Every structure is written in C-alpha cells, then in structure tokens.
Amino acid sequence: MNYELAALVLGIHIAAAAIWVGGVVSLGVLSVAIRGFKGLDEGFRSRLIVHLAQRLSWVIWPALLVAILTGLYNLTWYLPGGLSSLPSSTNPYLVAKVGLVGLVVVLSAFHTLTVSPAIRRGVVSGMDPARLRRARALNGILGAVILVASLIILFLAAALQFY
Ligand code: HEM
Numbered sequence: 453m454n455y456e457l458a459a460l461v462l463g464i465h466i467a468a469a470a471i472w473v474g475g476v477v478s479l480g481v482l483s484v485a486i487r488g489f490k491g492l493d494e495g496f497r498s499r500l501i502v503h504l505a506q507r508l509s510w511v512i513w514p515a516l517l518v519a520i521l522t523g524l525y526n527l528t529w530y531l532p533g534g535l536s537s538l539p540s541s542t543n544p545y546l547v548a549k550v551g552l553v554g555l556v557v558v559l560s561a562f563h564t565l566t567v568s569p570a571i572r573r574g575v576v577s578g579m580d581p582a583r584l585r586r587a588r589a590l591n592g593i594l595g596a597v598i599l600v601a602s603l604i605i606l607f608l609a610a611a612l613q614f615y
Contacts, residue, residue: 458526458529461522461525462522464518464522465518465523465525465526468515468516468518468519468522469515469519469605469606469609471512471515472512472515472516472519472602473599473602473606475508475511475512475515476512476595476602478508479504479505479508479595480595480599482501483501483504483592483595486500486504487501494581495575495581498575498581498584499575502568502575505568509564513560513564516556516557516560519553520553520557523553530546530612531543531546538550543612543615544615545608545612546608546612546615548608549609552601552608553605556601556602556605559594559601560598562594563591563598567587567594570587571584571587571588574587
C-alpha cells in the first residue's frame, strides 16, 4: 500500500466533504437571510437566491463528486478485500454511509434538476411570487433533509475509524 497516496487522497476526501457540507449550510443560511430581508422587493430577492444557488452549484456538485470518487479510492485500503468487496461488506457504518450518500445524491439531483429549474422559470416569467411558495417550501425541506443526511455521513465517517 502507498501510504503517502492514501493520506493525500484521504485529505482531498475530507476537504471535498467540508466544501460540500459548508456549501449546503451556506446556501441554506443565505436563502433564509435573503428571503427575510424585507428591504428588497420580493421578485428581486427571488432572482438573487436563484443566481446564488446557480453559482454555489458549480462549487458544491464537483465537491460531492470528488468526495464520492475519493471515498471509493479509500475503500481500496479500508476494506480487507478492497473496493470490489463493497457489495458484500457487513460493516454497518459503511453500509449506512454509502446508503446515505446515495440518498443525498438522489435528493440533491431532484432539488437541482427539477424543483430549482421550475422556480427559476417561474421567477424569469414574472410569475406571482405567492404561486411559487409551494415549490420553495419543497426546496427548503429537501435542503434541510440533505443537510441532516450530510451531517450524519460525517459522524458515520468518524465511526468507520473504530469498526
Ligand atoms: C461512496 C461514497 C463514500 C465512500 C465509499 C467513503 C468512504 C470513506 C472511507 C473508507 C473513509 C476512511 C475511514 C477511516 O479513516 O477509517 C472515509 C473517510 C471520511 N469520509 Fe467518506 N466516503 C464516501 C463519501 C463521503 C461523503 C459524501 C462525505 C461527506 C459528506 C464523507 C466524509 C468523510 C470524512 C469527513 C472522512 C474522514 C473521517 C476519518 O478519517 O475517519 N465521505 N470515507
């Protein structure tokens, strides 16, 4: 085993995880802060949030992808049988971690590719902001679930050390 390479990849894995979780927290806090800033017109606030979410997506999606790819590399030294033994692994923390990563990917894809574009189209076409509230509430719930799942992934990652 090449220890220097394993340490480098684990460092990249942790940095990518930090960027992903930090980005999700930032998006949530900024969206709530901008939405609650009554000094700005509601249509402008919506456009600002859409713009911000689009820019942040360019940072957090690659970070999640890097975390997954480096996570798969970590398995080459973490699992006694290497990466190919992942499907038969009985390590409960690993099974839960990989399952939650899958859930986070699916929910984030739904958030970014389905609900957010619908809100964006509504904002661009000048739709009455009141009509967009349901889609916004759904996106808020999705964001909260993604954040909680991502935080649990961090605790499961720590637990991997001690299994
Ligand atoms: C398929 C995806 C993933 C796999 C297979 C995976 C696997 C692993 C493995 C084997 C380790 C090393 C554990 C050890 O040092 O004993 C690790 C560490 C870590 N992972 Fe992941 N990971 C994945 C995705 C993620 C994601 C998405 C995050 C964050 C949201 C994350 C956060 C971390 C952190 C913070 C550590 C360092 C903790 C430690 O060294 O104990 N991982 N991961």
